[in-house]
Amino acid sequence: MELGSEYDLDLNKLNISSNNLFHYLESYNCQFFDSGRSALRHIPFNQNKAVLLPEFICESVSNCFPSQNIIFYNITEDLQIDLDDLKRKITPQVATLYICHYFGAVQSAQILSYLRRMADECGIMIIEDTTQSFFSINHITGDYMIASIRKWLPIPLGGVLYTKKAQDLPALDHIKTSSDNTRSYGMILKNLFLKNELDCNAKYRQIFTECEEKLDTSDEILQISDFSRFLISCIDIPELIAARRSNYHFLTLELQKIGLQPVCALAENDCPLVFPLRVKNRDSFRSYLMEHKIYCAVHWPFDHFRPEFRPMAQKNAETLISLPIDQRYQKNDMTYLRDIIFQYGGELLF
Amino acid sequence: MELGSEYDLDLNKLNISSNNLFHYLESYNCQFFDSGRSALRHIPFNQNKAVLLPEFICESVSNCFPSQNIIFYNITEDLQIDLDDLKRKITPQVATLYICHYFGAVQSAQILSYLRRMADECGIMIIEDTTQSFFSINHITGDYMIASIRKWLPIPLGGVLYTKKAQDLPALDHIKTSSDNTRSYGMILKNLFLKNELDCNAKYRQIFTECEEKLDTSDEILQISDFSRFLISCIDIPELIAARRSNYHFLTLELQKIGLQPVCALAENDCPLVFPLRVKNRDSFRSYLMEHKIYCAVHWPFDHFRPEFRPMAQKNAETLISLPIDQRYQKNDMTYLRDIIFQYGGELLF
Numbered sequence: 001m002e003l004g005s006e007y008d009l010d011l012n013k014l015n016i017s018s019n020n021l022f023h024y025l026e027s028y029n030c031q032f033f034d035s036g037r038s039a040l041r042h043i044p045f046n047q048n049k050a051v052l053l054p055e056f057i058c059e060s061v062s063n064c065f066p067s068q069n070i071i072f073y074n075i076t077e078d079l080q081i082d083l084d085d086l087k088r089k090i091t092p093q094v095a096t097l098y099i100c101h102y103f104g105a106v107q108s109a110q111i112l113s114y115l116r117r118m119a120d121e122c123g124i125m126i127i128e129d130t131t132q133s134f135f136s137i138n139h140i141t142g143d144y145m146i147a148s149i150r151k152w153l154p155i156p157l158g159g160v161l162y163t164k165k166a167q168d169l170p171a172l173d174h175i176k177t178s179s180d181n182t183r184s185y186g187m188i189l190k191n192l193f194l195k196n197e198l199d200c201n202a203k204y205r206q207i208f209t210e211c212e213e214k215l216d217t218s219d220e221i222l223q224i225s226d227f228s229r230f231l232i233s234c235i236d237i238p239e240l241i242a243a244r245r246s247n248y249h250f251l252t253l254e255l256q257k258i259g260l261q262p263v264c265a266l267a268e269n270d271c272p273l274v275f276p277l278r279v280k281n282r283d284s285f286r287s288y289l290m291e292h293k294i295y296c297a298v299h300w301p302f303d304h305f306r307p308e309f310r311p312m313a314q315k316n317a318e319t320l321i322s323l324p325i326d327q328r329y330q331k332n333d334m335t336y337l338r339d340i341i342f343q344y345g346g347e348l349l350f
Numbered sequence: 351m352e353l354g355s356e357y358d359l360d361l362n363k364l365n366i367s368s369n370n371l372f373h374y375l376e377s378y379n380c381q382f383f384d385s386g387r388s389a390l391r392h393i394p395f396n397q398n399k400a401v402l403l404p405e406f407i408c409e410s411v412s413n414c415f416p417s418q419n420i421i422f423y424n425i426t427e428d429l430q431i432d433l434d435d436l437k438r439k440i441t442p443q444v445a446t447l448y449i450c451h452y453f454g455a456v457q458s459a460q461i462l463s464y465l466r467r468m469a470d471e472c473g474i475m476i477i478e479d480t481t482q483s484f485f486s487i488n489h490i491t492g493d494y495m496i497a498s499i500r501k502w503l504p505i506p507l508g509g510v511l512y513t514k515k516a517q518d519l520p521a522l523d524h525i526k527t528s529s530d531n532t533r534s535y536g537m538i539l540k541n542l543f544l545k546n547e548l549d550c551n552a553k554y555r556q557i558f559t560e561c562e563e564k565l566d567t568s569d570e571i572l573q574i575s576d577f578s579r580f581l582i583s584c585i586d587i588p589e590l591i592a593a594r595r596s597n598y599h600f601l602t603l604e605l606q607k608i609g610l611q612p613v614c615a616l617a618e619n620d621c622p623l624v625f626p627l628r629v630k631n632r633d634s635f636r637s638y639l640m641e642h643k644i645y646c647a648v649h650w651p652f653d654h655f656r657p658e659f660r661p662m663a664q665k666n667a668e669t670l671i672s673l674p675i676d677q678r679y680q681k682n683d684m685t686y687l688r689d690i691i692f693q694y695g696g697e698l699l700f
Contacts, residue, residue, distance in 0.1 A: 011506075011531040011532075011534050011535060011577060012529055012530055012531055012532060013529060014529060014531065014575065014576055014577045015527065015529050015576055016576045156361075177365065179362055179363060179364060179365050180362055181361040181362055181364065182361075182362060184361050185361060185538065185542065188535065188538055189548075192535065197553070198539075198550065198553055200548065200550070203547075203548055225364070226364055226365055226366045226580075226584065227361060227364045227580075230576075230577075230580040234576065
């Protein structure tokens with residue numbers, strides 16, 4: 001048994017689904033890119049004025065904005081937008097507001113409708129990052145929505161930019177189409193490894209590492225590859241949502257027995273990205289899980305950019321851990337995960 | 351350098367082409383299956399009456415007909431239909447005539463128009479096997495055309511049944527869609543091996559062998575997999591044809607210097623499957639090429655079914671060798687192939 005980390009890709013389960021992501025997004029204008037950051041870079045935001053970014057954000061997002069234009073606003077302990085702080089930072093210099101939902105939990109309706117009104121009044125563009133709430137969205141707040149979809153789906157690359165039908169998207173014709181599906185070699189090798197068919201874990205890990213490095217250093221905007229599009233067309237979204245909710249629900253009930261609960265609450269229609277915990281001595285716990293082949297992401301390691309304005313980003317970097325609950329896993333996997341956590345000897349609760 | 355044998359699959363060259371096979375076949379009714387034999391089995395031929403089969407044919411074809419109904423007709427040394435022999439075998443018991451083109455060379459227009467007329471007069475169904483002439487076809491003769499397309503294209507599985515627009519195809523709705531893309535694991539591993547990225551040739555050869563065995567023992571008719579369809583959509587057919595013709599032309603000019611010429615002549619618009627030679631001591635020559643990593647198919651090993659009626663099938667099984675000239679290869683590959691043949695010490699000419 002092995003949980004978490006990169007997806008594998010099973011070539012014998014590729015059947016085009018009518019309930020795929022293209023169908024899921026059919027009420028929006030959509031453009032697909034090689035990554036979420038390409039989708040973000042394609043938005044015609046004002047490069048010369050300030051952007052309000054949540055302090056708790058992936059480094060790859062802040063890298064898309066001129067650093068001298070970035071103003072951070074605070075995020076609360078339970079990952080809500082700190083509206084009082086944000087209000088204080090709205091000035092005529094601000095042209096763009098970047099908002100984010102965390103781990104599947106959509107920001108409260110009151111906050112979102114306030115922000116929408118305020119933005120309309122002040123002529124501010126809202127960019128809404130739905131990377132972590134991609135399958136929770138019922139309505140949207142932003143002028144432009146972006147998401148990196150690779151964390152949800154077994155695809156080598158993929159990001160999406162979308163808007164309401166009434167809002168046009170920027171022209172796409174000059175943007176080249178990627179054909180770099182290198183990560184899928186790793187995903188396919190991982191599949192052979194997990195099926196005990198080929199001893200190739202060093203190789204697929206090498207491929208994943210190299211792909212990640214390449215993505216981090218590339219700043220060309222590319223359209224998504226045809227292969228990624230094909231893979232997307234094969235993934236049944238209602239099944240994915242149901243599996244994630246079911247795994248999350250199981251863990252919620254089990255882990256509360258030892259006093260653990262997710263760091264933010266999901267509404268009934270939300271779909272979880274992971275099961276996010278805030279724990280004491282996070283690194284020890286993470287190493288323990290790794291010894292039991294449970295590989296957990298950290299959202300996000302601190303990038304040391306303007307630490308003085310980002311207390312919660314630092315705290316989260318030190319205390320949060322993301323347990324895998326995605327559609328690859330079923331009840332027996334979650335039972336294994338629970339048992340391993342129950343057997344942990346260390347202290348977890350603050 | 352390594353030539354021949356199964357295709358590898360490069361995941362970083364998958365771009366949907368507007369000049370793909372679906373476009374190539376757009377003037378026909380088409381149905382795609384997991385294999386040529388599934389395509390053949392889907393044809394509503396009369397199972398209770400005799401079928402005329404060319405003596406020189408792959409065992410997988412004759413296995414699709416009740417053996418007691420098979421009557422073989424002769425094929426000449428240069429792989430033309432022996433019309434005199436065929437005429438003698440037309441009786442009221444014959445309901446189906448199976449015709450085949452070899453190695454890209456289409457049967458002569460006179461023979462084909464005679465057969466079409468005769469079939470119409472006698473109420474005989476013509477099944478035309480275009481597996482080896484798939485990219486030579488300008489016009490068609492049969493009531494139903496079938497082809498296995500896996501020998502032309504880097505796809506895990508694929509066969510096609512097609513007719514003129516005026517001729518309906520049998521219903522397809524009850525036929526399940528395959529999702530067995532196992533062969534593509536082998537193709538992808540072979541690609542990593544050829545790129546010197548992974549030492550996995552034993553594994554991909556094992557996969558290819560197992561897939562071949564599975565195909566030989568399966569008799570379920572399945573539609574082509576969605577993944578194979580996607581891969582087909584990425585292959586540019588005019589490029590494929592141009593590369594094959596160019597390689598074939600080069601070898602024709604070079605090998606005639608040592609008195610070797612292909613076993614059948616291609617017309618100007620024909621596209622070669624392979625470069626077929628008839629040579630003395632074929633097995634020694636084939637082993638020699640293999641020592642130099644040139645892997646040549648034999649079309650076809652003799653299946654020992656009714657040898658007394660199939661003299662040319664036996665002779666071909668002993669003397670023919672198929673040199674690889676497909677779209678994977680460029681001039682330097684063909685130069686290597688020529689040089690290795692020129693360096694051969696053994697006797698080749700009859």
